[in-house]
Amino acid sequence: MAGLFISFEGTEGSGKTSIIKEVEKHFANKGIQVLTTREPGGIRISEKIRDILLDKSHTEMDAKTEALLFAASRRQHLVEKIIPALNEGKLILCDRFVDSSLVYQGIARNLGVDQVFQINQFAIENLLPTLTIFIDVRPEVGLKRVFKTPNREVNRLDLEKFEFHKMIYDGYLSLIKKYPDRIKRINGEQTIEEVSQDVIALIKLYL
Numbered sequence: 001m002a003g004l005f006i007s008f009e010g011t012e013g014s015g016k017t018s019i020i021k022e023v024e025k026h027f028a029n030k031g032i033q034v035l036t037t038r039e040p041g042g043i044r045i046s047e048k049i050r051d052i053l054l055d056k057s058h059t060e061m062d063a064k065t066e067a068l069l070f071a072a073s074r075r076q077h078l079v080e081k082i083i084p085a086l087n088e089g090k091l092i093l094c095d096r097f098v099d100s101s102l103v104y105q106g107i108a109r110n111l112g113v114d115q116v117f118q119i120n121q122f123a124i125e126n127l128l129p130t131l132t133i134f135i136d137v138r139p140e141v142g143l144k145r146v147f148k149t150p151n152r153e154v155n156r157l158d159l160e161k162f163e164f165h166k167m168i169y170d171g172y173l174s175l176i177k178k179y180p181d182r183i184k185r186i187n188g189e190q191t192i193e194e195v196s197q198d199v200i201a202l203i204k205l206y207l
């Protein structure tokens with residue numbers, strides 16, 4: 001039996017990691033084999049690529065290099081982890097996938113969505129998730145959740161952050177328009193339990 005590949009996307013403070021945990025618990029309790037993963041997802045080679053990507057001292061990193069490294073890490077994770085799990089019939093819940101690159105590198109880093117999609121196509125060879133769940137939390141709400149202190153003075157960095165997050169958020173909305181059959185939006189501005197219930201109901205339609 002072929003499995004089901006689902007990815008989750010969202011901006012900072014969207015709660016997607018907690019939601020994925022709840023969803024995993026629900027389906028595992030029902031006896032469904034679930035693989036919860038995230039890029040790089042514990043794959044040796046991808047972890048090394050991640051270290052290069054996240055190293056704060058790598059300030060000279062070119063945007064295209066960054067996009068290629070994310071794609072390289074994605075390729076290895078796909079081949080070593082996702083494809084075998086699909087062949088084993090598992091339900092795969094993947095925290096971020098190609099849409100993160102389309103939005104972060106394509107839009108925020110200004111490389112262009114189509115160009116970033118092309119280099120990712122080399123890595124994924126049409127293997128897109130059957131369903132991508134966008135946890136929709138407006139950036140002002142997400143950032144408030146992250147900072148939590150409502151009266152905190154807004155500094156330059158916070159402003160930059162807000163603009164950055166707004167760009168990411170708007171990017172996701174444009175992707176939903178581009179891929180309406182694959183990407184579904186869930187209202188993330190509810191309690192974790194409520195969001196998880198909505199996500200579970202959506203996934204059940206695909207099982």
Ligand code: TYD
Pocket residue numbers: 011012017039070096097098100101102104105
């Ligand atoms: P992570 O700590 O995993 O963040 P989060 O909890 O938000 O998922 O860091 C991943 C960061 O890398 C996040 O800011 C999004 C970014 N990213 C890209 O820019 N491109 C990509 O293709 C992926 C997968 C992540």
